[in-house]
Amino acid sequence: MQYRHSFHAGNFADVHKHVALLALIASLQRKAKGFFYLDTHGGGGLYDLRSEEARRGAEAQHGYERLAATTPRSAEIDAYLAAVARVRALTGAGTYPGSPLLAAASLREQDRATSIEFVSQESRHLQRSLDAIAALAPVATRVECGDGYERLVALMPPKERRALVLIDPPYEAADEYNRILAVLPEALRRFDSCVIAVWFPIKRQRDADLWLAKVTRLLEQPTLCAQLWLHPRDSAVALNGSGLLIVNPPWQTDVRLALWQEELRELLGGDGNSGSEVKWLVNERT
Numbered sequence: 350m351q352y353r354h355s356f357h358a359g360n361f362a363d364v365h366k367h368v369a370l371l372a373l374i375a376s377l378q379r380k381a382k383g384f385f386y387l388d389t390h391g392g393g394g395l396y397d398l399r400s401e402e403a404r405r406g407a408e409a410q411h412g413y414e415r416l417a418a419t420t421p422r423s424a425e426i427d428a429y430l431a432a433v434a435r436v437r438a439l440t441g442a443g444t445y446p447g448s449p450l451l452a453a454a455s456l457r458e459q460d461r462a463t464s465i466e467f468v469s470q471e472s473r474h475l476q477r478s479l480d481a482i483a484a485l486a487p488v489a490t491r492v493e494c495g496d497g498y499e500r501l502v503a504l505m506p507p508k509e510r511r512a513l514v515l516i517d518p519p520y521e522a523a524d525e526y527n528r529i530l531a532v533l534p535e536a537l538r539r540f541d542s543c544v545i546a547v548w549f550p551i552k553r554q555r556d557a558d559l560w561l562a563k564v565t566r567l568l569e570q571p572t573l574c575a576q577l578w579l580h581p582r583d584s585a586v587a588l589n590g591s592g593l594l595i596v597n598p599p600w601q602t603d604v605r606l607a608l609w610q611e612e613l614r615e616l617l618g619g620d621g622n623s624g625s626e627v628k629w630l631v632n633e634r635t
């Protein structure tokens with residue numbers, strides 16, 4: 350079956366990934382010089398949490414909706430909730446914005462954004478979703494229907510010589526992990542200071558660890574790995590945790606991530622089966 354993000358929008362993994370995305374954007378915006386934001390797997394852009402698809406698994410109830418009822422201490426979680434609220438003010442209270450919309454609503458005039466989506470119907474939906482929040486976005490995001498991995502390589506290096514890339518695939522194809530292993534060194538060979546965030550699911554921890562070991566052997570750039578899990582990591586079918594690889598993380602990303610990720614675990618109802626870890630996979634070379 351073709352992957353539909355509308356079933357999962359606003360779940361705890363979306364929250365984890367989207368807080369991290371906005372924190373990375375904020376870090377890059379500490380400098381006035383503009384940067385290029387590339388979303389290789391854009392999705393549909395805007396999701397209706399009241400739709401039958403979203404209500405079926407009630408995933409947002411344990412993610413965004415639970416978090417929105419709390420008062421977080423971390424600036425990063427606060428900024429994420431504020432960004433969702435800004436989009437909702439234009440699109441309606443039951444909606445949830447995907448990564449291209451959250452980014453578009455956070456970029457500055459000097460920044461630039463492109464989102465790739467493989468499924469043409471979804472890419473048209475993404476374009477309409479971005480149009481709906483145009484008043485919030487000082488720069489228009491370019492939407493392309495195509496293969497995110499191929500476009501990533503083709504678009505590097507960007508003319509700004511500063512870039513943030515989010516790779517957020519559905520992990521339904523058997524070769525997804527291998528495609529990431531192939532594209533990361535290729536993109537970094539073309540532009541070695543590119544900041545790249547890769548989201549990955551944690552089902553069985555040992556499966557995730559095997560892949561992370563391959564990534565570690567492959568990369569030379571400093572790379573962080575952030576993992577948040579809410580359930581025992583022993584089932585090959587359930588989404589038990591959410592992982593992020595961050596290549597070339599901006600200064601202090603490790604310190605801040607450890608703080609807000611642990612708070613997110615608490616706020617999302619972490620119990621004895623939950624945990625949060627931030628570690629360097631590849632250390633900064635001196």
Ligand SMILES: C[S@@+](CC[C@H](N)C(=O)[O-])C[C@H]1O[C@@H](n2cnc3c(N)ncnc32)[C@H](O)[C@@H]1O
Nearest residue numbers: 354390391392447448466467468496497517519
């Ligand atoms: C997990 S969703 C993306 C969600 C989005 N990044 C967000 O946070 O809101 C993955 C999307 O990737 C699309 N997709 C699958 N294979 C792709 C490929 N090779 N290139 C670009 N998009 C792809 C799927 O159609 C799906 O819409």
